Amino acid sequence: MKKINIKDLTEKSLRVFADDMLRVLYYEFEAGEKMPNHSHNGLAIIQIIEGKIDVKFDTGESFELVKDDLLQFNAAIVHNIEALDKTRMLITLASYSN
Numbered sequence: 298m299k300k301i302n303i304k305d306l307t308e309k310s311l312r313v314f315a316d317d318m319l320r321v322l323y324y325e326f327e328a329g330e331k332m333p334n335h336s337h338n339g340l341a342i343i344q345i346i347e348g349k350i351d352v353k354f355d356t357g358e359s360f361e362l363v364k365d366d367l368l369q370f371n372a373a374i375v376h377n378i379e380a381l382d383k384t385r386m387l388i389t390l391a392s393y394s395n
Contacts, residue, residue, distance in 0.1 A: 348384025
């Protein structure tokens, strides 16, 4: 078991938890920072703790997320993230089992 208080995190990125099927990642971005196009096998959930981001998919869809928003999506769809403000977020990645 592992307890973490998000308010105490000082790293800009941290793997909070990881095993074969699930990863929880913490990121802090300054306004204008980007995560380039990428994809993952499985399901993703982005949770905004503070700030605002734009998530764009190669399908043409995009979502602006602000504090307390959650976005769940198929992470196999190529996507990118841009911070519109200083942003702190959690990303949960759950792999599909074969």
